[in-house]
Amino acid sequence: MSFHTTLRAALFGISALALGVTAASADQLADVKAAGKLELATDMHYAPFDMLNNGTYEGVTKDLFDEVAKDLGVTPNYMDVPWTAELPGLEAGKFDMVIAPVTITPERLQRYTFTLPIADATxxxxxxxxxxxxxxxxxxxxxxxxxxxxxxxxxxxxxxxxxxxxxxxxxxxxxxxxxxxxxxxxxxxxxxxxxxxxxxxxxxxxxxxxxQPAFGAPTYFAWVLRKDDASKSLADAVNQSILKMHEDGRLKAIQEKWFGAATDLPTEVPQN
CATH class of the missing domain: 3.40.190.10 (Periplasmic binding protein-like II)
Structure with a gap:
């Protein structure tokens, strides 16, 4: 085998390895399941969604995402992050998702992947x-x-x-x-x-x-992932879990527990 042939083979092997790494990291759901956990950012000072009660994290968000984590078969790691640092931290790859309730807006839809709505945000x-x-x-x-x-x-x-x-x-x-x-x-x-x-x-x-009345236009809260191909698998899995909670009553029960009543929510991500 000539030197040039050997070199080409080596370069091909390196390229294949690089492609393999890229492929392995292009499925966030697979990565999360392999790790067995989800890194999640929220601001624990936004009652009733996120609260610290004598140092214990609780609220609507935790109740909802505990159910999502069960459906996905992973352990949620909830991190208390100031709101202003959450979306920049998500883009920098510091966590998998932002689960502080984020209002869906046209501008944010251009930049992030939103899950299905989890609450009213009017x-x-x-x-x-x-x-x-x-x-x-x-x-x-x-x-x-x-x-x-x-x-x-x-x-x-x-x-x-x-x-x-x-x-x-x-x-x-x-x-x-x-x-x-x-x-x-x-x-x-x-x-x-x-x-x-x-x-x-x-x-x-x-x-x-x-x-009274509320002055804002009807809007909704959802959770946020990065807007890239790798995040699609995880976003799809989270959305399937939210749909299951619509169907089996878990979403309604959590709303009634914290809000005193349940609100009908879209089963698609609003685009405006």
Whole structure:
């Protein structure tokens, strides 16, 4: 065998090995099953979806994804990550999925793979229970309203403020911080997704009251994966699990446990 033939064979072997590695890493579901676990990022300060109760993680997200993990046959590793670091961390490959409830938007659909919706995300407002001056969303023109920074809710609040003549918006790292300032009288209202606000009022109705009706357009929460070929297998498997939970009642039971009622959700990913 000549030197050139040997060299070509060696190069072919290296190329085949590289292709084999690429093929093996192009199926995220297979990788996850091989590892036996899923690395999952969420912000554990977003009740009732994600909460720390005496150091123990609980909430809607955990109940739902515990069921998904059972269906997939893997162990979920839940990581507490600030919201502003979650999507950049996903893109950097620091975890497999973001399971903090992420609002589906056209812009995000271009950049990420979304699962089927796991909850309603329509944006509303909450005020201090003692504040009789605010009866409807339009009454917040010129008022101070808090919202979690970097969220779709913040963008909708900005657009609504422009529509009614201006709102003084104050951004917070977590919704809990905004609620604390509202309770202390430093804000006139807080904007957030309807399920979060309903849970807040349900548990602290002596302090907070809803501002009716919700001002946002109907939107939904879902979970997020990277937008690449490798992620499709895992996204498909998660969606199959969510569909099973629709059919067997697990999704409804978890909604009723945390929200007090169940909401019909799309069984396809909304594209607008």
């Amino acid at each position: 944006v509303g407002l909450v005020k201090a229970a003692s504040n009789d001056a605010i009866q409807k969303p339009e009454d917040l023109a010129g008022k101070n309203v808090g919202v979690q920074q970097g969220t779709a809710q913040e963008k909708q609040l900005q657009a609504y403020g422009d529509k009614i003549g201006g709102i003084e918006i104050k951004g917070y790292g977590t919704a809990d911080e905004a609620y604390a300032d509202l309770a202390a009288g430093r804000l006139d209202a807080v904007a957030g997704s309807s399920p979060n606000l309903a849970y807040l009022v349900k548990n602290r109705g002596d302090v907070f009251a809803p501002v």
